[in-house]
Amino acid sequence: MRLGPREITRLVVERKWLVVGFIVGAILLVLPTPLGLTRQGMAVLTITVVATVFFITEAVPLLTVALMIAVFQVLLLGVSSREVARSFMSDSVFFIM
Secondary structure, X not given: OOOOHHHHHHHHHHOHHHHHHHHHHHHHHHOOXXXXXXXXXXXXXXXXXXXHHHXXXXXXXXXXXXXXXXXXXXXXXXXXXXXXXXXXXXXXXXXXX
């Protein structure tokens, strides 16, 4: 199915907070790192801000936000997927999710 300009505009308007979250995240990633903050710290800050935007606006289902945090940890922080999965394997984390 091919989308025309009208359909693309409608999709962007319907998912505006999803688009806003990713744009804010991209801007934070390209900004210079503040003095005293490491590049990994900036990545954690970016993940936190994007997740907060998605969580508050419910741009995606809340469980998806939790899964996106795990994916962002692997992609932005370079943490191994095993280590991220291990951090999610806690009774308290499953209770909150």
